[in-house]
Amino acid sequence: MNQIVSDLMTSDPLAVSADHTLHDAHNLMKEKNIRHIPVINGNGELVGMLTQKIMIAKVMGILTTYGENALMRKEKQTKVEDIMVTDFVSVTPTQPLRDVVTFFVENRHGCMPVIDEQNKLVGILTSSDFVRLAAALLS
Secondary structure: OOOEHHHHOEEOOOOEEOOOEHHHHHHHHHHHOOOEEEEEOOOOEEEEEEEHHHHHHHHHHHHHHHOHHHHHHHHHHOEHHHOOEOOOOOEOOOOEHHHHHHHHHHHOOOEEEEEOOOOEEEEEEEHHHHHHHHHHHHO
16 A cells, blocks of 8 residues: 555645634634644745644633633734744655654644645645544455
């Protein structure tokens, strides 16, 4: 079995731009039931990642500091670029899955954005993708 990232990734994943707000990203995560959102610039290049963990921490900080009544207002004032992570690992569509799964296990990552040679976002690979693969192999 010599599968590569493109065999398992979700192509054309949902993404937000760095100037979107926390409110926008929060709604997208809730509506689409996703835990990771790549952040792209106007050229479609990957510039960051926003995770559910980061978002929950920010929301809890807002609630603690300002209270529930200020949550929506503060979410709308917070830009994604101010809370996204820029230090993350990405993969290419042609990388072998056996190498990538080792990284997932050793580093406990929930997702990895998939980029092409021009740093354009082409997909996302999540731990859930590996669970679905395992389920298929066990069937």
